[in-house]
Amino acid sequence: MLAPETLTRHELVGLTARVRAGDNPDLLDIEGRVVAETTNTLGIEREGDESSDGRTAGERADRVATVPKAGTTFEFTLPGADGAAELVTVEGRRLVARPARRTEKSGDSKWR
Template structure:
């Protein structure tokens, strides 16, 4: 499955550049870097300085940068699910 704005929420997020555009906790807004880990409820984002911050998915809005240069805004509520379960919903998963 190709990574496009339409398929981003069903794609592997680790390795993608991301920025927290909005969050219920104002201290989290503006965090940017690469996604280095994902759990059911959090994204771990590593900044250029090497610091890793965990951001709750449900309480934030994320802006992902695709390799094509496009920026995709995603409400974190859409991402709240086990990563393996979220990515297998494409219909063509051999792991289903």
Template sequence: MLTTETLPRHELIGLRVQVVESCDPTLLGCEGDIVMETMHTLTISEGSRARQVPKGVVTFEFALPDGDYVTVDGERLIARPARRTERTRGSQWQ
């Protein structure tokens, strides 16, 4: 189940996200659905265009399906997506 505590261990593709802090001012306010994830970036769909955002220099705010919002430092998400979901105890796959 996707909760505020378990978000970094889950699949992020399909979640709504907004960049709330960044050392690059052009990334602030970037908002949309996550359509792709790599080790160091999230690709966010903003309407008809997609924007690649580096994880390490931003803070994200994710909208969970239950209506809650979670703020996560992008540094916590840097890892290969498959490894990140296995990394923390409590995963059903460990």
């Protein structure tokens, strides 16, 4: 079950994320849905850039911000069971790993 305590061990694609702090000031306050994840980056499609808007994939690609995990603090919105959203802040360095390996890890959560 996706919970704040286990967020770093779950799939991030599909969650809403916001860049709260980071080494690159140009990336601050980018907010949208996580559409891609690599070992070192998250791809965040900015709000309002849904695929049903009639644009081609190439036109949408310029709306996906590639944000490095290391040196960035993210705020994820988790859907609550009662319909209320919960905000969870995570230091990006805690997410640096291949997504498949990161989700297999066990042990204590390292979210902040």
